[in-house]
C-alpha cells in the first residue's frame with residue numbers, strides 16, 4: 001500500500017465527501033524545486049492525505065509527509081542526512097472566499113474548479129519544512145575544535161522567584 005504512486009491530480013471535494021485516505025509515495029527526483037537546495041535527489045517521499053468535511057462542511061485535508069534528505073551541514077560543511085516530517089491541515093475554499101470563519105490552525109487552500117495538484121502541494125509543504133540552517137546533531141558534527149556553541153547561562157537569571165509571584169497574588173484584592 002505504501003508504495004502506491006501518489007495521483008498527481010485529485011478532486012478534494014469528491015474525496016472529502018467519501019472520506020478517502022490516500023497513502024503513497026513519490027520520488028524526490030520528481031520534485032525539482034525541492035531538490036534544488038538538497039545535495040542529491042535520491043530518496044522517496046512517503047505521503048498520506050486524509051480528506052474529510054468538518055462540522056462546518058468545509059473540505060479539510062490532513063497531510064502527513066516523511067522523507068530523508070541530504071543537505072550540507074552549515075557547521076562542518078559535511079553532508080548530513082535529515083529526516084523531514086511535516087503535518088498540515090488544509091481547508092479547501094473557493095477562490096476569493098471569506099475565510100474569517102475558518103477555525104484557526106487551518107492552512108487556506110484556494111481552489112477553483114480545477115483539480116488539486118497534489119504533487120505541487122507536497123513540494124510546497126516540504127520546502128517549508130526544510131531547516132533554514134541544516135546541521136548535524138552537535139555530538140555527530142565534525143565541527144572544528146574551538147567553534148563551540150554559546151552556553152545558555154541566562155536561564156538562571158531570568159527565572160522569576162516563586163515567592164515574589166506569591167506575594168503579588170496576595171496583594172491583589174481580586175484574588
Ligand SMILES: [Zn+2]
Pocket residue numbers: 073074075076077078080135136140141142143
Ligand atoms: Zn556537521
